[in-house]
Amino acid sequence: MRVPVVVRVGVFAVLVMGSYAMFANSIPQIESKPPQELSLEGGNVTPAQLVKAGEEIFHTKGTCEICHRIGQKGTRAPDLAGIGARAAKTKPGMSAKAYILESLLQPAAYIVEGYPPIMPAVDKPPIALNRSEVWALTAFLESLGGNVDVTLNDVPATVGAGSGGAGAVAELKIPGDPKAGEAVFQGKGTCIACHKAGKIGAAQVGPDLSQIAKIQTPDYIMKKILDPKGAGTVANFPPGVMPQDFGTRLTSKEYVDLLAFLLTLK
Ligand code: HEC
Ligand code: HEC
Structure with a gap:
């Protein structure tokens, strides 16, 4: 069940609380309380706040850590240490933020060598992040070795249309037992x-x-x-x-x- 709560910048701190102890295991169990929705549209957010919010999403609602680690190889997905720097060089002519956004929204557009194309688009179920969350997450990934220059306008307005809230996509019902x-x-x-x-x-x-x-x-x-x-x-x-x-x-x-x-x- 999804409980959408529009979090304004004023109560930003709530989101930024983090308990990282749960990631001690090599296969992390992500908290299962209903995820909060982050909305930053129209708010004044500093890059530092954005990165912090993105980091929190990475560790919790994004479920990224079930596949990716930062500074650890040998998991289901590429080590994201240094992605902010690497992203600027991966596809000729593509900026770091554009590559990171493409990785999140159309993961199959470029497949990192040695990995299968199994990453789901993060703005669709089951991860289903909204536009603000994709923005914050991109800022966080840029901060891993690069400069944070992503703006909300870089994230297409259609992103997260299926991420929950009023227009939530009905969950697929499998008629099995x-x-x-x-x-x-x-x-x-x-x-x-x-x-x-x-x-x-x-x-x-x-x-x-x-x-x-x-x-x-x-x-x-x-x-x-x-x-x-x-x-x-x-x-x-x-x-x-x-x-x-x-x-x-x-x-x-x-x-x-x-x-x-x-x-x-x-
Ligand atoms: C089911 C496992 C899985 C989940 C969950 C997942 N990813 Fe991925 N991700 C992958 C795999 C596998 C690749 C490499 C294949 C490819 O390029 O699509 C990848 C590639 C990437 C890349 C490109 C890395 C590079 O070196 O170029 C980025 C960035 C990324 N993921 C970020 C994320 C973020 C952020 C999240 C959480 C919102 C996430 N992923 C969730 C499996 C996953
Ligand atoms: C003999 C061992 C073996 C058996 C039996 C087996 N699997 Fe697997 N399974 C694997 C291995 C190894 C992988 C990872 C390598 C790969 O992707 O093929 C895997 C991968 C998977 C994945 C992908 C997991 C991910 O993180 O993306 C799913 C889903 C899965 N198996 C489901 C099943 C189901 C359901 C059954 C029973 C009907 C089953 N497997 C039986 C060995 C097995």
Whole structure:
């Protein structure tokens, strides 16, 4: 459930509180309280405030840390240390802020070598950041080695139209039974042999799926079960290990139930 609260610049400090202790684990569990909406449009914000707000979003609502770390390699996604400097050189003729915005809004437009194209657009569900949040996040990423020069006008006005609030996109309803899907996960699907999912499982052959619905689209999850190779191998996990034949081994009811279960993992 999403509780939109328009936070004005006056109460900015609320957002900037941070508890980083929870990131001690290598696979972080992001807080699950309802995310707040940040609105900065029309407000006077200093670059320092913007960067601070962006950092907070990076660590919490953005869920970025489930895939990316700053100053640590070996995760599902590129280390973002120094991205503010690197972004200015990645695509010839493209400024740092333009590259960072493109990375956030159209991740597939440029794929960092060695990684699969699995990053979801951050202004669409499930991450669903609004325009102010994308602005702040861009400022924070620029600050990692570069100069903060992004303005609200750099962020297209259409960004975040599907991010929640009054015009929220209806959540996709999978007509499956999550309880039956959990049984498939543990039984016939043998998923548990390689994956942890919340309270069940402990295996680390494949990625921890405990928060998969928080960071991935239903589309990706559906495709990954039927065609693991085609969906792109998650970085730093072995390719070709996830069985490729679930599409023929599971009945359609088992598949839909399994999906319904996976979509509860937030
Ligand atoms: C599901 C995992 C996942 C999540 C969640 C995710 N990313 Fe990514 N991100 C990736 C992967 C994988 C790549 C590399 C492939 C590509 O270029 O799309 C990437 C690429 C990037 C890049 C380009 C990096 C470079 O070196 O050029 C930036 C910037 C970025 N992500 C920022 C973010 C931010 C900020 C968030 C949170 C709002 C986020 N990502 C959430 C997986 C993720
Ligand atoms: C023999 C081990 C194995 C089994 C069994 C297995 N997987 Fe996987 N799975 C992996 C590995 C390894 C990866 C990461 C490499 C890749 O992307 O192929 C992965 C990746 C995934 C991902 C992508 C995770 C991410 O962070 O993007 C999903 C979703 C997934 N598996 C779901 C399932 C489901 C559902 C089942 C049961 C129907 C299952 N897997 C069975 C090994 C397995």
